[in-house]
Amino acid sequence: MKNLLGAVTLELPVSRGCLKFIMLFFMVNTLGLQQPGAAVVPAGVTLHSTQTIIRNNGSEPESLDPALIESAGAANIVRDLFEPLTANDARGKIVPGVAERWSQSDALTWVFKLRPNAKWSNGDPVVAQDFVFGIRRLLDPKTASKYAHTFGDFFANGKDVANGKKPVSELGIKAIDKTTLEIRTETPITFMPGLLANPNLAPIHSKALETHGKDWTKPGNLVSNGAFVLKQWQVNSKVILEKNPQYWDALQVQLNQVTYLPVEDGNADVKLFETGENDWVYQLPPGSFEKTLQKYPAETRNSPMLGLRYYSFQTQSAFFRDVRVRKALSMVIDRDLLSQRVTADGQTPAYGLFVKGLEGAEVAAYDWAQWPMAKRVADAKLLLQEAGVKPGAKFTFIYNTSDYHKKMAIFAASEWKTKLGLQVELEAMEFKVLLKRRHDGNFEMARNGWIADYNDATTFLALVKCDSDQNNNFNCNREAEALIQQGSQQTDPAKRSALFTKATELVMADYPIIPLLQYSLPRLVKSYVGGYSTENVMDRFRSKDLYIIKH
Amino acid sequence: MLAYTLRRLLAIVPTLLVVIASVYVLLFSAPGGPFDSEKAVSAAVLANLQAKYRLDLPLWQQYLHYLSNLLHGDLGASFRYADWSVNDLVADALPISLTIGGTAIALSLVIGVVLGSLAALRQNSWIDVSVMLLGNLGSVFPSFVIAPVLVLIFSLWLRWLPSGGWNDFEPRFMILPIALLTFINVATIGRVMRGSLVEVLHSHFIRTARAKGLSLRLIVVRHALKPALLPVVSVLGPLAISSITAALVTETVFSLPGIGRLVVNGAANRDYTLILGLVVLITLVVVTLNLIVDLLYAVLDPRIRY
Numbered sequence: 113m114k115n116l117l118g119a120v121t122l123e124l125p126v127s128r129g130c131l132k133f134i135m136l137f138f139m140v141n142t143l144g145l146q147q148p149g150a151a152v153v154p155a156g157v158t159l160h161s162t163q164t165i166i167r168n169n170g171s172e173p174e175s176l177d178p179a180l181i182e183s184a185g186a187a188n189i190v191r192d193l194f195e196p197l198t199a200n201d202a203r204g205k206i207v208p209g210v211a212e213r214w215s216q217s218d219a220l221t222w223v224f225k226l227r228p229n230a231k232w233s234n235g236d237p238v239v240a241q242d243f244v245f246g247i248r249r250l251l252d253p254k255t256a257s258k259y260a261h262t263f264g265d266f267f268a269n270g271k272d273v274a275n276g277k278k279p280v281s282e283l284g285i286k287a288i289d290k291t292t293l294e295i296r297t298e299t300p301i302t303f304m305p306g307l308l309a310n311p312n313l314a315p316i317h318s319k320a321l322e323t324h325g326k327d328w329t330k331p332g333n334l335v336s337n338g339a340f341v342l343k344q345w346q347v348n349s350k351v352i353l354e355k356n357p358q359y360w361d362a363l364q365v366q367l368n369q370v371t372y373l374p375v376e377d378g379n380a381d382v383k384l385f386e387t388g389e390n391d392w393v394y395q396l397p398p399g400s401f402e403k404t405l406q407k408y409p410a411e412t413r414n415s416p417m418l419g420l421r422y423y424s425f426q427t428q429s430a431f432f433r434d435v436r437v438r439k440a441l442s443m444v445i446d447r448d449l450l451s452q453r454v455t456a457d458g459q460t461p462a463y464g465l466f467v468k469g470l471e472g473a474e475v476a477a478y479d480w481a482q483w484p485m486a487k488r489v490a491d492a493k494l495l496l497q498e499a500g501v502k503p504g505a506k507f508t509f510i511y512n513t514s515d516y517h518k519k520m521a522i523f524a525a526s527e528w529k530t531k532l533g534l535q536v537e538l539e540a541m542e543f544k545v546l547l548k549r550r551h552d553g554n555f556e557m558a559r560n561g562w563i564a565d566y567n568d569a570t571t572f573l574a575l576v577k578c579d580s581d582q583n584n585n586f587n588c589n590r591e592a593e594a595l596i597q598q599g600s601q602q603t604d605p606a607k608r609s610a611l612f613t614k615a616t617e618l619v620m621a622d623y624p625i626i627p628l629l630q631y632s633l634p635r636l637v638k639s640y641v642g643g644y645s646t647e648n649v650m651d652r653f654r655s656k657d658l659y660i661i662k663h
Numbered sequence: 664m665l666a667y668t669l670r671r672l673l674a675i676v677p678t679l680l681v682v683i684a685s686v687y688v689l690l691f692s693a694p695g696g697p698f699d700s701e702k703a704v705s706a707a708v709l710a711n712l713q714a715k716y717r718l719d720l721p722l723w724q725q726y727l728h729y730l731s732n733l734l735h736g737d738l739g740a741s742f743r744y745a746d747w748s749v750n751d752l753v754a755d756a757l758p759i760s761l762t763i764g765g766t767a768i769a770l771s772l773v774i775g776v777v778l779g780s781l782a783a784l785r786q787n788s789w790i791d792v793s794v795m796l797l798g799n800l801g802s803v804f805p806s807f808v809i810a811p812v813l814v815l816i817f818s819l820w821l822r823w824l825p826s827g828g829w830n831d832f833e834p835r836f837m838i839l840p841i842a843l844l845t846f847i848n849v850a851t852i853g854r855v856m857r858g859s860l861v862e863v864l865h866s867h868f869i870r871t872a873r874a875k876g877l878s879l880r881l882i883v884v885r886h887a888l889k890p891a892l893l894p895v896v897s898v899l900g901p902l903a904i905s906s907i908t909a910a911l912v913t914e915t916v917f918s919l920p921g922i923g924r925l926v927v928n929g930a931a932n933r934d935y936t937l938i939l940g941l942v943v944l945i946t947l948v949v950v951t952l953n954l955i956v957d958l959l960y961a962v963l964d965p966r967i968r969y
Contacts, residue, residue, distance in 0.1 A: 172928070175745040182700060256711035258704050275707040329746045347744060347752060348920035348928075349829045375827070375918045379811070383826040384918070387818045544695025544933055551703055561701070581703035 153366065153659055157642060160660040164369040165641065167655075168381050170394035172348050172374035176329040178314040179250045179257045184563070184651070185394075187311050189372050192353055192655045193336040194314035197224050197243065197293070198305045202657040204567070204648040206306050210238055210315065210337065211293070219300040219603050220268070224308075226291040231358040232317050233334075233341045240287035242315035242337075248273075248280040250312055259312045262565060266307060268296040300603045303472065303568040309652075310566065339365045339656040348374055353655070366659035385636050393636035398516040401457035401634045410639045414458040415646040418564035419631030420467050420572070421459070423509075423524070427587040427624055429556045431507045436499040438623035440492035443480055444531040445524055447628060454523045455516070457634045462627040465572050465616050469649040472605075473569035473612040478620065489531045496532060503533030510550075511559035512543040520628070521559065550584045560584060563631065567650060569612045570600070576619045585624035592618040639663075664961065667969035671954050675947070680730075682946050683939065687726055690935050697742040697933040716742065716936075729939065738943070739936035743928055749940035752925055757944070760921035762832065763913075764906040767841050768899070771848030776895065778849065779856025783891075784883070786861060794853055801850020806843060806909055810916040813839050827918040840917045844909060848902055855898050860891040889963055896963060900956040904949055 153159060173186035181190050191199075197211040211224040230238035250257050251264040253276040264270040268284025284296030301307065320335035321328045328334065334342045339361065340353035351372040355365055373390060375381045378397030382404070384390035396404055396412075405412045425432040432438055447461030460468070463477035480488055509525065511517045518540065525536035541549075550558050562582075564571045573596055574580045578588035592615040599611030633651055637644050640663040644653065698704055698712050713719045717728060732739060738749035782794035801809075817839060818826035829836050863869060864887055872882045910923030922941065929937035961967045 172744065174743060177746060180745050182702065253707070253711045254715075256708065256715045258698070258700065258702065258708060258712075260708055260711075261705050262702065276711075326746070346829075346920055347747060347755060348924045349918075373828070373918070377915055377918070380827050380916060380918055383811075383814055383818065384828065387822065387826045389825055389828060542695065543931070544699050547699040547701065548695040551699065581705055 152657075153642065158662040159366065160640065160662045163367045163660050164371070165367055165392070165655065165658060165660065166371045166373060166390050167392040168373040168375045168384070168390055168394040169351075170374070171376055173351065173372075176334065176342065176345070176351075178246065178311050178316065179255050179259070181312065182258050185372075185374070188653070189351055189353070190311040190314065191338070191652065192340040192370060193334070193338045193342060194311055195230075195338045195359075196308055196311060196314045197226075198309045199654060200309050200648070200650055200652040202643050202648060202653065203645045204650045204652065206309060209309065210243075211308075214305060220297050222295045222297070222304050223288075224293040224295065226293060227360055228291055229360045230337060231360060232337050233356050233358050234317075234320075235358055236317065236335075237290070238315055238337045239290045240293040241290075242317065243293055243313075244285050244287050245318045246314055246316035247285050248283055249316060251283060252280050257312070263307065263310060263312055266297055266301050266304075268298050270298075299600050302603065302605060302608065303566060303570075306568065307566045339654065340367075340370060343369075350374070361656070365656050367655050370655045382636065385638075391638040391641055396457070396634045396636065398514075398519070399456070404634075404636065408636060411636050412634065413637050413644065413646055414632050414634040415648060415651065416460065416467075416469060417631040417633055417651050418467055418470055418567060418571075418649045419562060420462055420465070420627060421520075421561050421629040421631060422462070423626040423628065424550065424555075424558045424560045424584045425587075425624060425626070426553055426555050426557070427585050427622070428553065431505075431556050434499040434501075435621075435623055436495040437501055438626075440495040440499075440501075440532065441528060441534075442478075442623055442626045443488045443492045443495075444485075445527050445626065445628065446485060450520065450523055451629055454519055455629065457632070459629040459632045462630045464627055465576060465620060465625070466569060467572075467630040469567075470564070470569060470572065471567050473609050473616060476613060476617055476620070492532060501534075504535060506535035506537060507556045508537045508539055509557045509559075510539045510541060510546060510555050512546040513540045517559050553584075553586050558584065560625070561631070564650065569609070569616075573612065573616070576616075576624055587619075587622050587624035589619050589622055592616070664958070664969045668954070668958070671950075671957070675950050678950060679943060679946055682942060683729070683733075684726065686939055686942050687722065687729075690933070690938060691722060693933065695933055697935060699933075716740065718935075729936075733943065738940035741929075741934055741937045743932040743934040743937060749937050752937065753922070753940060753944060756920060756922045756925055759829065759832075759919060760907075760910055760914075760923065763837060763840050763919070763921065764844065764903070764910065766837070767844035767848060768903055768906060770841070770845045771852055771902075772895075772899070774845065775849045775852025776856050776892070779853040779895075780860055780883070780888070780891075782853070782857040783860035783864065784879075791857075794857065798850045798854040798857075801847050802854075806847060806912045807916060809846065810839075810843050810913065813843060814916075827916070829919050836917075836919075840913050840919060843913055844906060847909065848906070851898060851902060852895055855894050856891065859894040860887060863887045863891045893960065893963055896956055896959050900952050903952050907945060907948070 169185040169188055171183060171185045173181065173189055174183060175181050175186060176190060176193065178190050178194055181187055195209045197209050198206050199209040201207045210226050210230045212227040214222060214224045216222055226238065226240055232238055249255055251260050251270060251274045253274065260274040264274045269278050269282045270284065272278040273280055273283045286294045288294050315337060317335040320333065324333040331342050331345050336342065339356055339359045341356045343354040344352040353370040355368045356362065359365065375384065378395060381390065381393045382397065385393045425438050427433065451459055451461050463481040464475060466473055466475045468475055509521055511521050521538050525538060528534040528536055546558065549555050550560070562572065562575055574582040577583060577596060578593050595611050595615035599608045599615065602608035602611060640661045641658060642661050643658040698709055717725060729739065738753065741747055741749050741752060744752060778794045782791040785791055814826045817824045824835055824838055869882060869887055872886055910921055911927055913919065914921045914923035915927065925937060926941055929941060961969055
């Protein structure tokens with residue numbers, strides 16, 4: 113099962129002179145008090161007498177500890193249990209969470225004002241220090257969180273704290289008073305409110321953690337501050353949450369109980385839905401989308417996501433060292449055919465690093481995307497000829513065993529064979545082996561995919577940045593790198609976006625990857641589940657926003 | 664016989680040591696580790712993770728640590744299920760797998776022996792043909808084909824039973840998985856029983872019994888059944904063990920929280936401690952089952968003495 117959480121590790125060195133300059137021009141930016149956007153039941157809708165939902169979550173959560181979670185499934189549950197400073201509403205929009213408003217006192221300092229009525233499930237007030245404790249703990253090397261750098265590097269001293277070079281007390285987060293939290297960053301992080309909606313950055317009740325030690329996430333022990341509390345957790349069977357009466361917005365929460373199932377098998381998931389034992393199919397099994405759409409037109413939902421399916425070139429391998437070869441291979445794949453006939457599940461063609469719906473940069477496409485295929489093939493043949501690659505040349509493509517990936521790979525291989533005369537050897541392997549080989553650069557071409565951690569261009573730039581842990585293509589464009597760094601210093605969103613867009617164009621001209629499709633999540637959700645939106649590009653649905661319509 | 668049993672029990676210790684050592688070598692030579700994920704972790708975080716799980720120690724030290732913990736009944740912390748210890752996971756999953764597997768084996772033994780005997784006694788009749796057909800169907804169709812058919816009939820068409828899931832040993836969630844495992848096992852036991860009884864019924868001592876004028880019922884119950892059960896007992900051991908492997912499929916298809924799911928997830932996620940714990944557990948089960956089968960031989964066959 114793929115991990116539906118991507119991540120990013122950003123390195124944003126700062127020039128002090130540049131910072132002073134920015135700060136001179138910096139206007140204090142205060143966001144007005146916003147509606148928290150709980151379950152809004154439209155007029156005319158009658159609610160069902162029992163407000164319970166069963167959501168399949170695709171896999172067993174690896175943990176319910178905000179610092180240790182990494183999969184989309186675990187994040188779904190933790191998002192219901194814990195409320196960070198901000199949150200994504202049903203349409204994915206950033207809304208206040210525990211923080212009722214926030215402002216920037218300068219380009220590098222954010223001040224969050226916590227709502228005074230926010231409470232833990234045991235009745236204790238949620239205070240700024242709980243966030244300081246939770247976020248310091250996420251970065252503490254002793255916690256050994258895989259997300260320590262992903263989010264921690266945005267905080268002042270975050271990188272050093274996560275590496276154990278500085279104590280956690282030096283992290284750029286401070287409780288000014290009980291309801292005021294100050295966060296300092298090393299570079300301007302314009303998307304800070306969106307970033308803070310991640311459940312990894314939730315507050316932690318330090319006393320509950322101390323009392324119960326490693327068992328603090330077990331039912332009966334877990335003290336949480338979200339709309340729901342943990343009632344039951346049986347591994348590989350279910351996690352049951354119950355409405356939290358202490359939650360500050362409890363009046364707006366409609367559901368009384370949420371059951372999360374860990375069903376991995378897509379066919380079993382659909383059967384549970386058909387027999388009424390499940391209201392929410394995590395993801396339709398491959399190849400079943402059109403059939404399901406005909407059978408359940410009102411209940412089949414397909415939301416585009418901030419995610420990219422792509423193939424990585426090992427740009428230092430003998431076969432793909434020449435950019436002309438990489439370009440030729442990218443040009444000849446008919447993405448329309450791939451999306452409409454091969455995967456046939458509503459995913460849309462992608463021709464760039466950024467996908468539709470992403471903020472912080474323009475979604476650009478290669479100019480040849482508009483050309484007729486015959487011209488693309490003719491150009492590609494010419495490029496191969498110039499690069500000295502003769503028809504019949506052979507390379508290896510690696511992917512993790514899955515019908516879906518296999519189908520896509522066979523299609524791509526047939527495109528390269530029929531259009532360019534290249535031979536492709538397809539090699540399937542276990543997911544962990546693929547990850548290892550990709551990370552070690554031990555491949556020629558490999559299947560890859562990425563889901564955004566937050567809605568900003570930088571999450572995708574991590575795939576192509578020079579020293580990024582996520583760069584599997586081993587290509588480094590210094591000119592683009594400089595632009596990305598300039599962009600990271602910008603506080604003007606338009607200038608920042610322009611710099612990132614330009615940087616991406618430069619990188620994409622190196623053809624480090626073959627963008628193929630934008631992810632979507634085709635699933636079944638019962639028609640009586642209210643509050644579901646197909647506009648939620650982050651696929652983050654708080655159960656707080658859902659309700660059951662009379663049926 | 665007691666001395667023999669004790670000797671066999673003592674032999675478990677070296678068996679376990681060899682099994683654990685081999686699994687260690689296999690696990691650590693398999694490419695990819697527990698901390699490889701879509702999101703690459705930095706060297707600093709990896710070092711923290713390895714230190715947390717003692718993976719930074721040399722392999723032999725890890726092995727000794729593991730053995731020492733094992734002696735204290737501690738199977739270690741799981742990597743995949745970070746909030747749980749392997750002891751917790753096994754304690755929750757084992758009763759579920761044992762209930763389903765044990766019930767299925769018991770049922771299939773009774774049904775298989777009865778059907779096999781009927782087929783043997785009524786050779787070439789419609790009963791025989793039906794039993795053999797059932798036996799062949801059960802052997803030919805793999806569990807991942809039969810299971811969805813059962814779900815289709817009993818969950819989607821008739822709506823009698825849930826298509827999967829688990830709720831605290833509630834029988835309606837157990838019926839389909841038990842039925843599936845029973846069906847597969849009955850197929851084997853029935854065929855073996857039929858063949859074995861047919862053979863016994865043709866042997867000299869049965870002819871002698873018949874010549875003495877004993878009734879068929881008496882002959883079968885008193886003289887033929889015991890020796891005919893020997894081959895059934897021999898397949899019972901491997902069958903019970905194959906129920907563990909069958910659980911990998913049944914538990915996935917029916918979404919059951921048993922040992923099979925842990926094995927699949929443990930292996931795919933390189934959860935070293937979980938796999939080791941399960942291997943220790945399964946080794947113990949296998950060794951014990953083999954011992955029981957060997958002891959049963961002595962009960963059934965007067966020629967065998969330990």
